[in-house]
Amino acid sequence: xxxxxxxxxxxxxxxxxxxxxxxxxxxxxxxxxxxxxxxxxxxxxxxxxxxxxxxxxxxxxxxxxxxxxxxxxxxxxxxxxxxxxxxxxxxxxxxxxxxxxxxxxxxxxxxxxxxxxxxxxxxxxx
Numbered sequence: 804x805x806x807x808x809x810x811x812x813x814x815x816x817x818x819x820x821x822x823x824x825x826x827x828x829x830x831x832x833x834x835x836x837x838x839x840x841x842x843x844x845x846x847x848x849x850x851x852x853x854x855x856x857x858x859x860x861x862x863x864x865x866x867x868x869x870x871x872x873x874x875x876x877x878x879x880x881x882x883x884x885x886x887x888x889x890x891x892x893x894x895x896x897x898x899x900x901x902x903x904x905x906x907x908x909x910x911x912x913x914x915x916x917x918x919x920x921x922x923x924x925x926x927x928x929x
Contacts, residue, residue: 829873883924898921
């Protein structure tokens with residue numbers, strides 16, 4: 804086998820990346836572990852999801868090429884819950900109220916600015 808890429812492989816490496824279907828995608832953990840275990844559902848995750856979805860829609864940020872708001876199962880960061888993560892950046896947030904959600908929508912989803920005060924510490928897991 805050769806260590807040199809085929810012409811097709813070399814061309815693929817130099818091809819521009821395909822545009823993403825959404826500019827940003829936010830996932831809200833809505834998991835409920837039950838049995839009194841830490842989980843996002845115990846801390847108002849559904850309310851945060853609903854608020855974000857309505858704020859994104861009201862701001863006309865939703866749809867292809869814009870923002871998508873999705874429910875997720877466990878994101879395995881329960882100790883920091885409730886949790887949301889924004890892609891493509893991979894920015895993890897912990898929020899507590901509707902004002903936090905509004906700030907994430909306005910600052911990050913609309914203007915691309917990370918909300919530093921809401922970042923989930925990197926060592927927080929389950």
